[in-house]
Amino acid sequence: MPQTAPPRSAADVRPPVTNIGVLGWIRANLFNGPLNSLLTLTVLYLLWQALPPFINWALVDSLWFSSSEECKAAGGACWSVITANIRFILFGFYPHDLQWRPLLGICILIALLLYSQNRRHWRPSLAWAWLIGLFSMGVLLMGGIFGLTAVESTNWGGLPLTLLLSVFGLTAAYPVGVVLALGRQSRMPVVKSFCVVYIELIRGVPLISLLFMSSVVFPLFLPEGVTVNKILRAQMAIILFTAAYIAEVVRGGLQGMDRGQYEAAKSLGLNYLQTMRLVILPQALKIVIPPSVSILISAFKDTSLVVIIALYDLLKTTQTALSDPKWMGFSAEAYLFVALIYFVCCWFMSNYSRRLEKELDTGR
Amino acid sequence: MRELRHVVPAVVAAFCLTTGAAVAGTLDDVKAKGFIQAGVNGDLFGFAKPDEKGVWRGLDVDTARAVAAAVFADADKIKYTPLTAKTRFTALQSGEIDVLTRNATQTLSRDTDLGLDFTQVNYYDGQGFLVPKQLGVTSATQLDGASVCVLPGTTTEQNVADYFRVQKMKMNPVVIENTAELAKAFFAGRCDCMTSDASQLAGIRAVAPTPADYVLLPEIISKEPLAPAVRHGDNQWKDIVNYSVLAMIEAEELGITSANIDEMMASTDPKIQRFLGVSPGNGKALGLDEKWAYNIIKQVGNYAEVFERNVGVKTPLMLERGLNALWTNGGLMYSPPFK
Numbered sequence: 001m002p003q004t005a006p007p008r009s010a011a012d013v014r015p016p017v018t019n020i021g022v023l024g025w026i027r028a029n030l031f032n033g034p035l036n037s038l039l040t041l042t043v044l045y046l047l048w049q050a051l052p053p054f055i056n057w058a059l060v061d062s063l064w065f066s067s068s069e070e071c072k073a074a075g076g077a078c079w080s081v082i083t084a085n086i087r088f089i090l091f092g093f094y095p096h097d098l099q100w101r102p103l104l105g106i107c108i109l110i111a112l113l114l115y116s117q118n119r120r121h122w123r124p125s126l127a128w129a130w131l132i133g134l135f136s137m138g139v140l141l142m143g144g145i146f147g148l149t150a151v152e153s154t155n156w157g158g159l160p161l162t163l164l165l166s167v168f169g170l171t172a173a174y175p176v177g178v179v180l181a182l183g184r185q186s187r188m189p190v191v192k193s194f195c196v197v198y199i200e201l202i203r204g205v206p207l208i209s210l211l212f213m214s215s216v217v218f219p220l221f222l223p224e225g226v227t228v229n230k231i232l233r234a235q236m237a238i239i240l241f242t243a244a245y246i247a248e249v250v251r252g253g254l255q256g257m258d259r260g261q262y263e264a265a266k267s268l269g270l271n272y273l274q275t276m277r278l279v280i281l282p283q284a285l286k287i288v289i290p291p292s293v294s295i296l297i298s299a300f301k302d303t304s305l306v307v308i309i310a311l312y313d314l315l316k317t318t319q320t321a322l323s324d325p326k327w328m329g330f331s332a333e334a335y336l337f338v339a340l341i342y343f344v345c346c347w348f349m350s351n352y353s354r355r356l357e358k359e360l361d362t363g364r
Numbered sequence: 365m366r367e368l369r370h371v372v373p374a375v376v377a378a379f380c381l382t383t384g385a386a387v388a389g390t391l392d393d394v395k396a397k398g399f400i401q402a403g404v405n406g407d408l409f410g411f412a413k414p415d416e417k418g419v420w421r422g423l424d425v426d427t428a429r430a431v432a433a434a435v436f437a438d439a440d441k442i443k444y445t446p447l448t449a450k451t452r453f454t455a456l457q458s459g460e461i462d463v464l465t466r467n468a469t470q471t472l473s474r475d476t477d478l479g480l481d482f483t484q485v486n487y488y489d490g491q492g493f494l495v496p497k498q499l500g501v502t503s504a505t506q507l508d509g510a511s512v513c514v515l516p517g518t519t520t521e522q523n524v525a526d527y528f529r530v531q532k533m534k535m536n537p538v539v540i541e542n543t544a545e546l547a548k549a550f551f552a553g554r555c556d557c558m559t560s561d562a563s564q565l566a567g568i569r570a571v572a573p574t575p576a577d578y579v580l581l582p583e584i585i586s587k588e589p590l591a592p593a594v595r596h597g598d599n600q601w602k603d604i605v606n607y608s609v610l611a612m613i614e615a616e617e618l619g620i621t622s623a624n625i626d627e628m629m630a631s632t633d634p635k636i637q638r639f640l641g642v643s644p645g646n647g648k649a650l651g652l653d654e655k656w657a658y659n660i661i662k663q664v665g666n667y668a669e670v671f672e673r674n675v676g677v678k679t680p681l682m683l684e685r686g687l688n689a690l691w692t693n694g695g696l697m698y699s700p701p702f703k
Contacts, residue, residue, distance in 0.1 A: 323407035
């Protein structure tokens with residue numbers, strides 16, 4: 001096909017090379033003034049100083065599958081501390097040859113979470129999928145039926161425990177928090193004062209003391225022979241605690257609603273439940289997505305406090321692995337690894353909340 | 365308020381009843397549930413710590429296993445509750461655990477005020493100082509003004525404060541909750557010296573980047589008899605725990621090990637016959653099976669075996685027997701006659 005040269009026009013005269021492309025971007029963003037130029041240079045210098053040694057330490061000189069003696073002799077990062085202890089770090093006291101079960105459980109949970117991310121998948125069948133998924137997770141962890149060996153919950157630990165406490169804790173705390181927030185707004189004095197007392201009481205004590213109460217004081221009040229599972233007690237404490245914070249955040253959303261919305265709903269003849277379900281809550285909860293996600297994120301990280309009641313969550317199993325004299329000197333590597341796991345989970349949550357905000361940002 | 369007047373006594377009564385019941389008969393409770401709940405350290409290598417596979421190991425763990433062997437003839441009928449220095453006594457008081465084997469120092473106030481009963485000591489320790497060689501210090505009396513790395517919530521913290529006060533020296537405590545982090549801070553030079561039980565300092569020095577750069581000072585500033593503890597007021601249970609520990613010491617004295625115990629059953633020595641239950645009496649007196657001591661030694665070992673396996677010279681801790689040798693070898697381990 002013969003090529004015909006297009007007629008030259010003003011549009012073809014390209015702007016100066018320093019205004020477009022990479023150079024242009026650099027000029028516009030990094031060197032658009034004396035102060036910014038100075039800052040850019042300083043940051044570049046600091047990176048130059050910090051990055052190569054870090055890469056050397058973390059990647060070039062690092063050891064991945066060595067003994068601790070080889071690690072001590074080498075200068076780089078000793079990732080062997082993780083590879084040597086990975087099964088204890090991830091699964092705690094779970095019997096060694098049964099650890100495929102919690103692993104499979106985690107995979108099911110992550111698959112469900114990823115699938116539910118997309119709002120187009122929110123159908124009634126998804127609820128069934130969750131029910132079946134959670135049930136099979138429980139069966140996998142506990143065993144005792146279908147020919148699986150029973151494993152007591154005292155032996156659960158590591159990542160499954162952290163995920164269990166956070167996923168169940170956060171999903172249960174949210175509705176409880178919403179109910180509490182509505183209760184606090186209620187005109188019925190008993191309901192209102194109960195909610196106020198509850199919220200203020202729980203927010204007035206640290207999570208550690210709640211956990212401690214649930215593990216040490218609570219059993220004293222139970223009749224002889226009745227014991228409540230320790231993980232369940234910790235789970236309850238986390239739910240109660242997080243719910244109180246969620247309640248206050250949701251209350252903020254409710255108070256942020258225009259009075260006209262309530263009045264409009266009333267004039268349509270909607271009753272209280274309908275008003276809340278159809279008009280108020282959908283708008284209020286949308287407003288409070290960012291603060292509630294930050295509460296959920298901090299609650300997720302707070303699950304590591306269960307260590308004080310002797311539950312071996314991810315952080316505690318790591319610390320325990322580190323107390324072996326063989327690996328005592330390599331805590332930086334192990335903590336980096338745990339930090340990475342926590343970061344991925346938190347990043348997932350905040351990323352999802354941003355997407356949700358964008359998708360729900362209709363009407364304005 | 366009228367209801368409250370009824371509610372409060374009821375709650376208090378319920379409280380007393382439940383705690384009272386828990387104290388009544390630990391042996392029966394334990395037999396009913398089928399296992400012993402032991403409170404242990406959780407991350408103290410050599411004393412109580414799970415290994416890479418999650419199996420508990422250590423001197424304190426073996427002590428608790430000895431009790432399980434005595435009661436159930438099975439050293440594995442035991443569950444462990446890892447406890448911190450701060451939660452350990454509460455856990456025992458609340459009945460969450462049946463026996464505390466968590467390198468706890470026996471002291472007068474703990475024995476009385478806290479409502480605990482300590483049994484036979486399973487490790488005699490003492491508090492010392494670890495310093496870098498380059499500090500040029502040869503005695504603890506030269507530590508005036510030093511910053512001292514120390515674990516919180518232990519007798520260690522109090523001892524070192526007392527010691528510096530008596531010596532009229534100043535100190536800056538650097539308090540870190542976790543042994544591994546404490547050691548790391550010390551090696552990084554955050555403090556001039558580190559103080560803890562000598563057994564732990566030996567282990568910590570062993571993991572130093574260059575162990576030869578650190579020295580243990582000669583002063584031992586405290587007595588730390590580490591002993592298992594039970595709740596006050598249950599004498600039968602206390603006897604069982606006490607004699608379970610003593611049985612391991614007695615077995616070492618008598619030369620009985622887990623390896624030779626079956627030959628020893630045929631021994632004609634009346635002391636050995638009584639000990640192993642060949643001539644009955646001891647078991648009945650404790651409310652246990654006559655073969656209780658046999659089960660301990662067979663499944664856990666005598667004190668020397670337990671010591672060498674967990675903290676002895678072949679382990680990373682490299683501890684000599686020292687005070688923990690038998691009295692016949694210049695140590696403090698001494699068992700009353702088993703008759």
